[in-house]
Amino acid sequence: MAHYEEVSVRGYDEFCQAVSERKGKDVFAYFSGNKDAQGKSWCPDCVKAEPVVRGEMSHLPEGSVFIYCQVGERAYWKDPNNDFKKTLKLSGVPTLLRYGTPQKLVEDECLKAELVKMMFTED
Template sequence: MAHYQMVSVSGSEEFNRVEQHNGKAIFTYFTGSKDARGKSWCPNCVQAEPVVGEGLKHVSEGCVFIYCHVTDKPYLKNW
């Protein structure tokens, strides 16, 4: 069982509504949204995810980890 609280949100609107965690260390990971197979469209995110997961093994008790899925690739192509 993880010794940190995990909060998963999608997009900036949900991220902005995350409850306050006063006094706790907060780590946020912004990653490309995932497809039905669970793979992100962002190759850098795919490469970074195992590193982030390994780092979470070393966070202090009671931390908060916010996993924020950002927009999908077609949106960014039109931005």
């Protein structure tokens, strides 16, 4: 059994709800473009980064939470006023961040297993 909790959410409101239900926990969030019925995201970098991020999840801290968040369709993501860009200050997908800290990996950085592992293992 995993030593962390994994939660999948869609959209900003579900993301905020998941975070607020887990106050006080170490939360890692991975933001990806929405997936279609075949499970493929419109974001090619997200498709490439997901197996890298998942491959390092064994390094997540004990008792932490991993939130997989689909940010919406491409048109919504491209809107500079969407909640992810305005409120969470995301600049691209995929993004992996440690919630409540300045630590984040954006786009190509999510393809580097050693960076993902460092994110999960360093305080």
